[in-house]
Amino acid sequence: MDNPRDNTLNSDVMAAVQRPSQEEAEAAVRTLLRWAGENPDREGLLDTPKRVAKSYKELFAGYEENPEDILGTTFEEVGGYDDLVLVKDINFHSHCEHHMVPIIGKAHVAYLPDGEVVGLSKIARTVEVFARRLQTQENITAQIANSIQTILKPRGVAVLLEAEHMCMAMRGIRKQGSSTITTTFTGEFRDNVNEQVRFMSLIRAS
Numbered sequence: 001m002d003n004p005r006d007n008t009l010n011s012d013v014m015a016a017v018q019r020p021s022q023e024e025a026e027a028a029v030r031t032l033l034r035w036a037g038e039n040p041d042r043e044g045l046l047d048t049p050k051r052v053a054k055s056y057k058e059l060f061a062g063y064e065e066n067p068e069d070i071l072g073t074t075f076e077e078v079g080g081y082d083d084l085v086l087v088k089d090i091n092f093h094s095h096c097e098h099h100m101v102p103i104i105g106k107a108h109v110a111y112l113p114d115g116e117v118v119g120l121s122k123i124a125r126t127v128e129v130f131a132r133r134l135q136t137q138e139n140i141t142a143q144i145a146n147s148i149q150t151i152l153k154p155r156g157v158a159v160l161l162e163a164e165h166m167c168m169a170m171r172g173i174r175k176q177g178s179s180t181i182t183t184t185f186t187g188e189f190r191d192n193v194n195e196q197v198r199f200m201s202l203i204r205a206s
């Protein structure tokens with residue numbers, strides 16, 4: 001996580017970024033509307049720059065959030081449970097950093113507790129923190145795994161993402177329906193192939 005190219009430490013990233021004003025953001029949207037061949041002054045588009053600026057706040061809310069705040073609250077009272085915890089089929093939407101068009105997919109996240117567990121929703125929230133940024137699929141996968149490993153300190157983390165990239169479906173090569181799979185394993189998942197196999201078979205079980 002100390003890699004300067006890693007945007008996990010969003011406060012560092014944001015410190016280097018000077019946010020434009022609302023006016024500047026809306027002017028940029030008007031420019032892109034003209035670039036697309038539109039007239040930003042026609043009635044239907046008058047409020048569009050304001051709407052786009054507002055929707056960017058939601059789509060890219062991950063820059064304002066920190067995995068430490070989400071994964072910091074843990075509890076130990078789980079009756080001695082120390083086996084795998086898997087949250088699967090977490091739907092996510094992200095945007096690729098190359099074309100700024102959607103990446104749509106599912107995340108499957110498991111960890112092997114070491115005394116402490118975390119609220120299940122916090123796993124899905126961690127996916128959201130990293131998905132709601134400009135991303136590559138590899139980066140989201142590694143960031144989810146590394147942040148859970150670093151903050152919760154479990155015996156291991158397994159993350160698998162499967163996603164369709166709209167930049168491959170709607171433009172460029174225009175291949176609809178292809179799916180990209182990425183995985184990151186840490187700790188016992190990385191060192192023990194049997195744990196990886198168990199993770200994979202639980203994901204595929206209906």
Ligand SMILES: Nc1nc2c(ncn2[C@@H]2O[C@H](COP(=O)(O)OP(=O)(O)OP(=O)(O)O)[C@@H](O)[C@H]2O)c(=O)[nH]1
Pocket residue numbers: 096097098135136137138165167168171172173
């Ligand atoms: N590895 C990786 N590549 C991605 C991801 N999202 C998009 N890409 C790829 O990023 C590449 C960017 O390639 P460039 O040649 O710089 O851009 P381009 O001319 O728009 O490429 P085409 O999509 O082939 O038209 C493309 O091959 C995309 O498919 C991702 O999450 N991970």
Ligand SMILES: [Zn+2]
Pocket residue numbers: 096097098099100101165167168
């Ligand atoms: Zn892309």
